[in-house]
Amino acid sequence: MDLTPAFLKQMLLETLRDPRAGAAHLLRLGFSPLVGWMALLLMAVASTILTHLSLSSLPPEAREAWAGLFGGPVRTAMLQWVVLLVSVHAIYRVGAWRGGTGTLNGAVVLVAWLQFILLLFQIAQLLADAILPPLAGVLGTAGMVAFFWLLTNFIAQLHGFKSLAMTFLGVLITSFVAVFLLSIVITLLVGVPSEGV
Template identity: 40%
Template sequence: MTLSHRIGALAQLTLQEPRQAARVLLAEDVPIRARTAGLLLVAVVSSLLASLQVGSDLGGLDPFSRFMLASPFRAAVFQWLFLALTVVLVHRVGRAFGGHGSFPDALLVVVWLQLLMLALQVVQLVATLIAPPLAGIIGLAGFALFVWLMTVFTAELHGFRSRGKVLLGLVLTGLAAGLILGTATVLILGPEAFADV
């Protein structure tokens, strides 16, 4: 089976039986360099798709999104930092609550799920050109799917039985990280960095 067929089969399994897909993924002997390069690749592609989707119309975005998407390079850097932080949190917070997942496997999970989200981004980009209201629905559905898959894959990664508790942990960790990062960004860059965008 070729690599593309294996990826397609795993993607289908992820949508149908995510817990089994997580076990299959974690059993793959993916080199650490490929995992690291994958994180960079999905960050760059995701930021490019986001920049294409918003185009030059940044007026309807919040100040942070306007600042980030005003430059494709800046968007890629922020996206990579966000994904790298996600890997660290999935690993460290899970271990803090008794999980046994490794950092390389946390990296693999984040890269894989973000790769799937790239396909949804492409669909959303096409919908933006054809039926803009539909693009918003696809975006919300994609976010809900990502949260659910991240919950299932994190539970399998760390050996947790309660997916409800994992979901709660992901939500609380995400809120705390968002608050800290938002405050730090404003303190480091200053309010004027966002006012001029």
């Protein structure tokens, strides 16, 4: 099986039409742990590149404000990697705690695939911002809705959960906890900017 553009397009369309079927198809391919982790690392790098491209298109004041958080590309890549790692382990461990049957490798593969789809939304949003700015906001909202919809279906498929509503509730609760913990980690990595500097 080759990860050709045609295959990725087929998987993308299948996932958008029926997220659970797309996730099941992806899991059946049996990617090795090495491939899964390499894909996740690649997504962290790609996210870093797109983040800094997005920052370069902002007004100077907004760019300076965000630069305090992201800093250089290396720091951004570290933050992206931490976020993806937390996402993988939260999906796997919280799901297992709730009686799910998914594997860590399956969580890695699905998070990498979800991140790939979100990157496509981000690319479309960047292009729209340059050509038709009002459309960029619509795409941003669509990307957020797609994120929660796909994530809920991916987790349900990975762990064998039947109820999407209960899975979504679990996603919301876990997200609040994860954001709190990530804010602590990011503060430790980045630090708090000093006033007047």
